[in-house]
Amino acid sequence: MPIDAAKALAAEPRTGEIGWAHKDVLLYHLGIGAGVPATDPAELRYALESRLHVLPSFATVAGAGAPGVISGLSLPGVEVELARVLHGGQHVQVHRPIPVQGTATTVNRLAAVWDKGKAAVLVLRTEAADADGPLWTNDSQIFVRGEGGFGGERGPATRLEQPTGEPEHTVDRPVREDQALLYRLSGDWNPLHADPDFAKTAGFDRPILHGLCTYGITLKAVVDTVLDGDPARVRSYATRFAGVVYPGETLRVRMWRPGPDTVRVEVGAVERGEAPVLTDTVVQHT
Incomplete structure (x- = not known):
């Protein structure tokens, strides 16, 4: 069968070395829409090397990798068509602020294979550490x-209760027509996000935005709106990808504060009646 769960789970972890510099961080931030307006001091902390702070979601592309989708499909016991694959969810835990430049050792392994009946879910875990200790743990659900x-096994239930009451904050974030073409330069070359013919093969009218791009756009909105623009306050960030985003649409990011160190977030596509895009989304912070 295309997925041999026992073989995949028994595979030895893969260890590698990654590195990044301020240029990689800047490109990632621009890829998620930072830098507008270009003279805004709040934006320059993402877009100017002399003031640079690193959003924790950068962990999903550090080292020019594409954790989860592409690398997950190269595991022993996993043989599936790329056109049948979607990114189901993402969780990043940061153990300390990510430096503007650095090197790290990564350990990649398949943490779980879940049988959802009509689909399988692969959970790929990446742990990164440098000379000073652990940096982040990154779980991608494929x-x-x-x-x-x-x-x-079907796996744990991950659905959360919907937030109650009106959101404390609501912000809109436009997605540029070329957003996916820019974001893919950070390392996710899946043609689903650039090639119209491939997108149609996968069942979409046109290329869709990377889920991890929406993920980064949303975290930036939370940091800028709730966390005083300080990415170092983020401790973990989890979401479930509930729907697609097309370049050129507008994201509506709604935020609730159920506790002093928690932000609940729901994201919808404005032009499609706020169709759900990210749900079960939680940012834990200091």
């Missing part, structure tokens, strides 16, 4: 359509 039903 949703593979048509590969369930193999008799495996």
